[in-house]
Amino acid sequence: MNNLQTLTRNNIWNAVDDYFRHTYSTEVRDDISAAFVDRLADDTIESKRELRDLFRQSSGWNENLQAIIINGTKTHNPDYILVHNLANSILTPAKHDADWRKIDLIDRAISFFSRPNNQPDSYIDAINELAPHAYAPRKKRSRIFKAICDSLGVTDNSAGSDFQKLFAKFADELSTRKIDFKLFVSINPAHFLTMSNPKDDERGTMLTSCHSFNYTDLQYNCGCSGYARDKYTFIVFTAADPDNPETLNNRKTSRQIFAYKPYNGLLLQSRLYNTNGGTCGNQAESKLYRDLIQRELSELEGVPNLWQTERYCGNKHGVYFRKGEGFGGYCDWSHRDFNAKISIRADHAHDFQTFEIGTYGLCISCGDETSEGLYCSGCDSDEHEFCQECEERCRETFDVINSYGERIHVCAACLDEHYRFCERCEEYRPKDEFVDSVCRHCHELEEVSA
Numbered sequence: 001m002n003n004l005q006t007l008t009r010n011n012i013w014n015a016v017d018d019y020f021r022h023t024y025s026t027e028v029r030d031d032i033s034a035a036f037v038d039r040l041a042d043d044t045i046e047s048k049r050e051l052r053d054l055f056r057q058s059s060g061w062n063e064n065l066q067a068i069i070i071n072g073t074k075t076h077n078p079d080y081i082l083v084h085n086l087a088n089s090i091l092t093p094a095k096h097d098a099d100w101r102k103i104d105l106i107d108r109a110i111s112f113f114s115r116p117n118n119q120p121d122s123y124i125d126a127i128n129e130l131a132p133h134a135y136a137p138r139k140k141r142s143r144i145f146k147a148i149c150d151s152l153g154v155t156d157n158s159a160g161s162d163f164q165k166l167f168a169k170f171a172d173e174l175s176t177r178k179i180d181f182k183l184f185v186s187i188n189p190a191h192f193l194t195m196s197n198p199k200d201d202e203r204g205t206m207l208t209s210c211h212s213f214n215y216t217d218l219q220y221n222c223g224c225s226g227y228a229r230d231k232y233t234f235i236v237f238t239a240a241d242p243d244n245p246e247t248l249n250n251r252k253t254s255r256q257i258f259a260y261k262p263y264n265g266l267l268l269q270s271r272l273y274n275t276n277g278g279t280c281g282n283q284a285e286s287k288l289y290r291d292l293i294q295r296e297l298s299e300l301e302g303v304p305n306l307w308q309t310e311r312y313c314g315n316k317h318g319v320y321f322r323k324g325e326g327f328g329g330y331c332d333w334s335h336r337d338f339n340a341k342i343s344i345r346a347d348h349a350h351d352f353q354t355f356e357i358g359t360y361g362l363c364i365s366c367g368d369e370t371s372e373g374l375y376c377s378g379c380d381s382d383e384h385e386f387c388q389e390c391e392e393r394c395r396e397t398f399d400v401i402n403s404y405g406e407r408i409h410v411c412a413a414c415l416d417e418h419y420r421f422c423e424r425c426e427e428y429r430p431k432d433e434f435v436d437s438v439c440r441h442c443h444e445l446e447e448v449s450a
């Protein structure tokens with residue numbers, strides 16, 4: 001066994017211990033087997049290889065956690081000397097052939113950005129004279145600068161131009177903030193399994209969802225291992241006490257699924273969950289997390305950090321993320337209210353590819369693939385019924401009359417696929433035996449009596 005295998009298996013077992021430590025809903029704990037843990041570790045080591053190769057180059061990478069940690073040391077407040085130098089480099093071409101008065105206006109316009117606490121009125125006057133309409137009171141400062149560039153004729157939007165590179169650095173420096181928390185950017189299966197905190201936590205329940213790993217009555221938590229085993233999903237989260245390792249596995253304070261194929265320039269940011277659970281609509285943290293992830297990815301790939309972001313649902317690029325075959329999780333990104341975002345980076349604006357999200361999960365008992373809940377149908381102790389249509393074990397069966405006129409018991413899936421309820425005789429009958437809204441038998445009876 002190599003180091004990463006040992007590490008990953010240990011990480012998963014620790015996460016399981018942590019997850020069930022403070023909850024009294026522990027019935028699935030004893031079913032979690034080495035077959036499950038070993039396969040999950042092996043599968044994710046393989047499937048997340050591309051993301052791991054990229055993330056490992058980050059100065060914030062933590063090999064033991066299999067995550068990048070973005071914190072106060074990795075972030076900083078704007079360096080205004082750098083802001084000045086970048087703005088000056090960008091606008092220098094406009095100073096050629098300019099008279100002393102115009103040069104003075106350009107210098108004062110630059111000071112609007114590099115000396116934010118000093119004489120703003122004189123700087124705004126200079127901007128208004130150089131580039132009417134560029135300035136507006138609540139307009140984003142990088143956009144004001146961009147409008148000045150446009151007006152002075154220095155903008156060069158061709159991909160990879162010096163202008164693009166310098167402008168991206170300028171905009172980043174202007175809006176950078178030193179953060180006072182730790183943001184974990186993880187590909188660790190331990191963090192996927194524990195993506196939603198346990199239900200019935202004796203410390204008080206928070207950030208639970210249908211993905212909570214100690215639910216047996218809901219089926220979507222299959223998606224925990226289903227996200228872990230796909231290629232391009234990673235989980236971004238904060239924890240109640242980052243210095244207390246168990247809280248990474250049992251007390252997350254926010255979490256969000258992102259998906260990114262390395263060197264492809266297309267980022268998906270799914271629904272934000274915070275201490276209250278799943279959120280709807282725009283959230284301030286979401287914007288901050290996205291900004292930090294974008295900076296990180298661009299830095300890792302060595303390209304200008306220029307992204308265009310829009311709402312995923314109904315996006316104008318026709319970008320569509322399919323769920324992978326067998327994925328049994330809740331597809332948050334596809335619901336409009338949950339406000340998933342896509343961002344497209346300038347260097348791949350015309351050649352990015354979409355990809356699938358999620359795949360089969362694993363049965364916690366035998367380690368086989370499954371698409372529903374925590375157990376495969378063979379291991380699910382609730383499955384003591386037998387479907388006479390598909391001849392599989394199932395949780396519950398329904399009485400129907402089949403096409404041979406025999407009364408049989410079928411599972412919910414077969415019922416849904418092949419049968420329809422006749423309001424007249426109050427029986428489930430084969431769908432293809434319906435005339436209008438009644439079954440053939442009732443229809444024939446009607447014709448006789450008519």
Ligand SMILES: [Zn+2]
Pocket residue numbers: 363364365366367368375376377378379380
């Ligand atoms: Zn099983």
Ligand SMILES: [Zn+2]
Pocket residue numbers: 387388389390391392410411412413414415
């Ligand atoms: Zn069936």
Ligand SMILES: [Zn+2]
Pocket residue numbers: 386387390391392393394410411412414
């Ligand atoms: Zn069945």
Ligand SMILES: [Zn+2]
Pocket residue numbers: 422423424425426427438439440441442443
């Ligand atoms: Zn009928």
